[in-house]
Structure formats: C-alpha cells, structure tokens
Amino acid sequence: MIKIDNICKTFIVGTHVVKAVDHCSTHIKKGEVVVVIGPSGSGKSTLLRCINQLETIDSGQILIDDVDITHRKTNINKIRAEVGMVFQSFNLFPHKSVQENINLAQQKVRKRSKKEANEKTDYLLKKVGIEQKAHVFPSQLSGGQQQRVAIARALAMDPKIMLFDEPTSALDPEMVGEVLEVMLTLAKEGMTMAVVSHEMGFAREVADAVVMMDEGKIIEVGDPEHFFTNPDQERTKLFLSQIL
Amino acid sequence: MLSNLLKKGFWYLCLVAVLVFLGWGLTVMTDKIDYTWYWNRIPQYFFFTGEVEKFANENGTIHIQQLDDKFSQVSLEYDIGTKDTFKVRTDSLKFQDGDRVTDVDKVGALQVFSQGILIEGLITTLEISLYSSVLGIIFGLVAGLGRISKNPLIKGLATIYVELIRGTPLLVQIFIFYFFLGTVLQIDRFAAGTMALALFVGAYVAEIIRAGIQSIHPGQMEASRSLGMNYFQTMTYIILPQAFKRIMPPLAGQFISLIKDSSLVSVIAITDLTKAGREISTSTFATFEVLFTIAAMYLMLTLSLSMLVRYIERRFAVSD
Ligand SMILES: Nc1ncnc2c1ncn2[C@@H]1O[C@H](COP(=O)(O)OP(=O)(O)OP(=O)(O)O)[C@@H](O)[C@H]1O
Ligand SMILES: [Mg+2]
Numbered sequence: 111m112i113k114i115d116n117i118c119k120t121f122i123v124g125t126h127v128v129k130a131v132d133h134c135s136t137h138i139k140k141g142e143v144v145v146v147i148g149p150s151g152s153g154k155s156t157l158l159r160c161i162n163q164l165e166t167i168d169s170g171q172i173l174i175d176d177v178d179i180t181h182r183k184t185n186i187n188k189i190r191a192e193v194g195m196v197f198q199s200f201n202l203f204p205h206k207s208v209q210e211n212i213n214l215a216q217q218k219v220r221k222r223s224k225k226e227a228n229e230k231t232d233y234l235l236k237k238v239g240i241e242q243k244a245h246v247f248p249s250q251l252s253g254g255q256q257q258r259v260a261i262a263r264a265l266a267m268d269p270k271i272m273l274f275d276e277p278t279s280a281l282d283p284e285m286v287g288e289v290l291e292v293m294l295t296l297a298k299e300g301m302t303m304a305v306v307s308h309e310m311g312f313a314r315e316v317a318d319a320v321v322m323m324d325e326g327k328i329i330e331v332g333d334p335e336h337f338f339t340n341p342d343q344e345r346t347k348l349f350l351s352q353i354l
Numbered sequence: 355m356l357s358n359l360l361k362k363g364f365w366y367l368c369l370v371a372v373l374v375f376l377g378w379g380l381t382v383m384t385d386k387i388d389y390t391w392y393w394n395r396i397p398q399y400f401f402f403t404g405e406v407e408k409f410a411n412e413n414g415t416i417h418i419q420q421l422d423d424k425f426s427q428v429s430l431e432y433d434i435g436t437k438d439t440f441k442v443r444t445d446s447l448k449f450q451d452g453d454r455v456t457d458v459d460k461v462g463a464l465q466v467f468s469q470g471i472l473i474e475g476l477i478t479t480l481e482i483s484l485y486s487s488v489l490g491i492i493f494g495l496v497a498g499l500g501r502i503s504k505n506p507l508i509k510g511l512a513t514i515y516v517e518l519i520r521g522t523p524l525l526v527q528i529f530i531f532y533f534f535l536g537t538v539l540q541i542d543r544f545a546a547g548t549m550a551l552a553l554f555v556g557a558y559v560a561e562i563i564r565a566g567i568q569s570i571h572p573g574q575m576e577a578s579r580s581l582g583m584n585y586f587q588t589m590t591y592i593i594l595p596q597a598f599k600r601i602m603p604p605l606a607g608q609f610i611s612l613i614k615d616s617s618l619v620s621v622i623a624i625t626d627l628t629k630a631g632r633e634i635s636t637s638t639f640a641t642f643e644v645l646f647t648i649a650a651m652y653l654m655l656t657l658s659l660s661m662l663v664r665y666i667e668r669r670f671a672v673s674d
Contacts, residue, residue, distance in 0.1 A: 164580060188582065190579060190580055192582075195577075195580040201576065203574065203577070214583075215581035219581060219587075267581060
C-alpha cells in the first residue's frame, strides 16, 4: 500500500545541516497500523510529513498504491486528499464552525453537494461522539473534542491512510482516552494508519508493527511484543525505559 | 463613585479650558498681523444659485404652459421637426404662447442651485481616493502574496516594487507618472494621479497583507493543504479570511492616510479639494478661512472613515 524506499530529508538552518530523515525505508500494508516511536528530534514528524508531501524529499521514493507521489506529473492535491493527517495541535480552522471545518474540503476538493457533505459530517461527528457540537466554533471545544473533530475532518475525505503526529501529546491527561478510543475503533475497522505516539498501551493493542527512529534513521522494526520483551538495540531499551 | 465622577468632570472642564485658550491664542495671533476674517466669503464656494439663460436652437414655434405662479413649461417645436422642452421663470419669458422664435433667441431664464468648486474638489478627492484604494488593494494583494512566494522571480519583482515605492517620495512618484509616463503612454492627469496613488498605497498594503498572512499559524496552511485543497483555495477560504481581521485596522489607517496624501495630486493641476482651496484663496484673499475650511473637510472625511471602520470592527468582533 505505502512503500517508503530509502528517503532522505535534510534541513539547512544557517550553516547547520540537519539530517532529519536519513535513508529510511519501510512498508505499510493495507489495513496495517504502524506506530513510530523515538526521542525528540529523531525525525518522526518529518517522516510522516514526507508521506503527504508537506515536506519534499531530497532523494528516495514514496509509492502509494504503486503511484510515485514525488513524481512531478503526480497531482499532489489528489494524493493529499487520499492521505488524512491529524496534527498534534489540531489545526482546526478557527473562523469556521465544526460542521464547516468538516464540510469545506468535501465540497471544494471532493466536489460533494452541501447536502451530501452535511450527511457525511453528521455521520462522522456521531462516530467520534460529538454530534451535538456541529454548530459551535472550535474555540468552544475542549482539546479532546477538537482533536476528534480534526480526525473527523480528515476522515471526511475517505482517505486510504491516516497519519497521526502525536495526536494526544497536547492534551490534558483526562482527554487522552477519548481520542485514543476513536483511533482504536478506526484501527479495528481496518483503516491503514501510521501513528507517531508514545502511548504504548495503544501500540500494544492495535499496532502491527512498531518503528523506532533515532537521529533520522529507522533503527529497529518489530511487533509490539518484541519491543516490550526484548528489543535488540541498546538505544531502544534506553528509550523505552524512559517513557514506560 | 460620586467623587470619581467629579474628578472626571474636572478634567473635562480642563480640556474645554485648554481649547478655549488655544482659540483665544489664535485670535490674538491674527490680530497681531492685522488679519480680518471674511468667513462670509466661503459658503458661496460650497453652493450657489445662479441664473441660467435658455435659448432656442433652431427656428420654430413656442408653446408655453403655466405650471404655477412662478414657473412655466416651455416647449419649442422647431421647423425641422425636433423639439426642446424646459422650465423657466414666468417673469423672465420673452415670448408668448404661439410666437415664432428664431435660432439663438433668448427665451427665458431659470435660477439654478449649483455646487461650488469646494464641493467639486471634495468629489474629485473622494473619487481619486476611492479609485486608487480599489486599485491599491489589488496591487497590494498581488504584491503581498508575491512577497511570500517561494518563486525567486515573483518574490524579487514584488520586493523591488515595494522597496522602490516605499523608498521614494510620493511627490516625486506623482511627477514621474505625470510628466514621464503620462507623456509616453498618453494618459490624462487624472489617470496619472490615480495610478501614482494606487501604486503608492499598493506597496504599503502589500506589506500589511504580507504581515497579516505571516501572522497566521503555519499549521493552518498545512491542515488545509493536507486535505487536498490547493494554494489558491487555501488562501481564499482559510488564510485570507483569518488574516483579514488582523489586517483591517492597519489597512484602514493606510486608506485614511491615502485621503490626505491625495492632496499631493494638486501639483499636477488636478482640481481636488486642496487645489480648489488654492484657487479660491487667490480670488478671495481669505487665505486662512479657506485653509481652515479645507482642513475641516479633510478631517470630516478621515473621521467618518475611521468611525465606519470602528463600526465594522465591532460587528466582526461580535461574530466570533
Ligand atoms: N522546518 C524545519 N526547518 C529546520 N529544521 C527542521 C524543520 N523541521 C524539523 N527540523 C529538524 O529536523 C529534526 C527532526 O525533526 P522532527 O520534527 O521530525 O522530529 P520529531 O521526532 O518529530 O521530534 P518531536 O518528538 O520533538 O516532535 C530536528 O532536529 C528538527 O530540528
Ligand atoms: Mg514531532
């Protein structure tokens, strides 16, 4: 489904060269959930952002359903519509109501009628458990509710894959559960997902694979059980001991 | 509570006292230079009533119909088949019903109420400010978006435009537009003045819009693009509507400045408010009265604009 082949992304800040993603390769099959872990600055966000071209890669290849998304003939807006993204800071549109947030791209990108968009939005709001909030503005919602709206907004495009970049790390602890629950449901319904998260409980329950990154490199891949029992790398052991 | 009110009242009284003192100072100063005020010479330059004479344009027959005790409706039926109808004062009529008239005969007269040169100047100032504002917004939007473009050509052009305009005096720009571009491109003085002002204000608007857009969290752009919306859609539905609220106050300030800056076009002989004032002061010698009058008129324009803006801002503030 998604094939990441030897990609690199370098940032140049002043005279400083940061290899944010350094020769990474991985493969996510349809219906799989991959959890990406690693210390701060290890390149997890950048890896995710490369998948929907928020960052352009320097070298390597990313294939989604055998389409090379970095090829200059590929319509990037079409790719992005197929790849849902959920951000750490929600990034809801503050000047639009919850319903408008979810409707907008359905109408402008998917070219659905207002009525079709409304129906889809109602369905999704019910699914994430905030159907009564359709007409309020994001600022009137709690963090957990905002993040659930953001998930619904991404789902409205009927994406082939959902990317989550630390979706719960900006939330108060009591709200983490409600967002994880939505994600669990999605995973169990068979959504293909790539999740940057240190919620190891979530990883244990639904992850098909865990990917450990350090200094831009993927240093270890395995199923969750492997990580909990006996990871190969010293770096991984140290990292897990810090977050568990 | 009461003492607070008294305290405030005291300071308001002080304010009035200071203003009275300043007014008194003004009269003392004009006494010193032996200036006599002729305020009564000013109103005629706002509105005046004048006599307009009506003539026959061909040979023909006149038909007169009394409208009321003062006015009559005149219709001239010319021999060539055409017709003229107009109203005149009955006591000014030179003919009677059914008379023959010949070409260029004076038929009668009518008092008309006309706008004076000050009103005309005011309208010109408003027109030139309005046209250059609209054009300036377009230039500013294009250049503002150009300034944040990643394409070096677009970014470079936008930057050169903004720096060139902001780094040179408006007066010089107006002269260049009128004497150089006006001659080369064969455009009239009004168009040249409007274009100069539009490009001038556009450069400042560009900076305001650029800053407004850059003040919007980059996450907004990313969220919108990640949904598959293109750059144009993202700007139209996400970024600009949010930036607009922040842009509004400085933009309004810019347009208020524009109304004042438009007075500079009087140097290329456009009869705007300032030029009208100068023309009147040479014919009435009431220089100070004229200057104070046009200053008050500019103030009226700028104050009403800033009140309008404040009203709009309050409406916007309520909406979220
Ligand atoms: N736009 C950018 N410009 C310059 N450097 C960047 C940019 N984005 C990321 N980096 C750098 O690339 C490296 C990887 O960043 P990234 O955000 O991918 O890490 P991360 O694993 O997501 O970290 P965190 O857990 O803190 O979110 C970091 O050193 C970061 O400073
Ligand atoms: Mg990150």
